Amino acid sequence: MFSTCVKTLRITSKFGSLIRYESTLVIAEHNNEKLLPITCNTLTAAKKIGGDVTVLVAGTKCETVAQNACKAKGVSKVFLADSDAFKGFTAESLTPLILKLYNEHKFTHILAGASAFGKALLPRVAAKLDVSPISDIIGIKSSDTFVRTIYAGNAIQTLKSKDTLKVVSVRSTSFEPLPLEGGDAKCENVSAGDISNLVEYIRQELSKSDRPELTSAKVVISGGRGMKSGENFKLLYTLADKLNAAVGASRAAVDAGFVSNDLQVGQTGKIVAPNLYIAVGISGAIQHLAGMKDSKTIVAINKDPEAPIFQVADYGLVADLFKAVPELTEKL
């Protein structure tokens, strides 16, 4: 009655039809030292789908990461694929491994965070397996029905996937992180498989910052075109130091060259949902709101009382930012 050759269990119901139990493969995002927070959010989504949750940790000298993933409650197994081939975590090198694991275990779902990593990887995996990727979900109704935003967050879509395999990217801010404790999953080494030589990883230059990471910070202060120059962003950095906050920016501020594009918040930037979001000199275009409107408390400082940002703000200050921000910093 039970199939033993694949991990996915199949049983015959009293009506004679086959019921397929869920088994999800979560592709861990990490830096070879620790799991990135988005993986813990993705694990919560995987648990919500139900059934078995397996984690794939593929990287280079990343055994500690796999051991950490084993501690997550509800994870039944962790696959560790350790190879120099995974330097740079390219979609080209990881996809053959994921396809191999899928063919061996016939997972019902493959999940990753909707980060730059997941956005590069999952469409490739889905295309190779001839299924439609389901991107950036913000909710799970059932194992085949997912909720996601469309039109830059202006509408919410509920979609039911008819594919037997669901390849899904998960918006981190919509799922609480699963703590890495209370679990005792088995770790299994797997070979890297037929490594694709489609690309060669050469190097990466990561921006370094002592500040909290934008997508996981509890407080975010973002500046817009109203900041007028990159030099003026110092005002926000000083305020951020007092609040242990990350600094973000609107696309207009990035396009104007005030700050680098890894600070961009919005539809084509990062999605954040901190406890406190302070928008300074930002008008509140829908593409910006798409990246921050789920923040718990929104504060806006803008000299234009008609600025759309005030429609989503919990607290609004109609003021010149060059006066208001130093005053606020001084009072903290």
Ligand SMILES: Cc1cc2nc3c(=O)[nH]c(=O)nc-3n(C[C@H](O)[C@H](O)[C@H](O)COP(=O)(O)OP(=O)(O)OC[C@H]3O[C@@H](n4cnc5c(N)ncnc54)[C@H](O)[C@@H]3O)c2cc1C
């Ligand atoms: C496909 C697409 C994707 C996009 N993706 C993104 C995205 O990811 N993120 C994003 O942010 N945008 C995105 N945009 C751009 C978006 O439409 C807006 O152009 C952008 O968000 C505007 O940025 P801003 O609010 O800084 O600038 P503006 O709209 O120019 O607003 C500047 C604000 O500063 C205020 N201000 C000026 N001086 C002062 C002062 N001294 N004191 C106080 N307030 C002051 C003004 O009143 C104004 O409200 C996208 C656009 C498209 C078409």
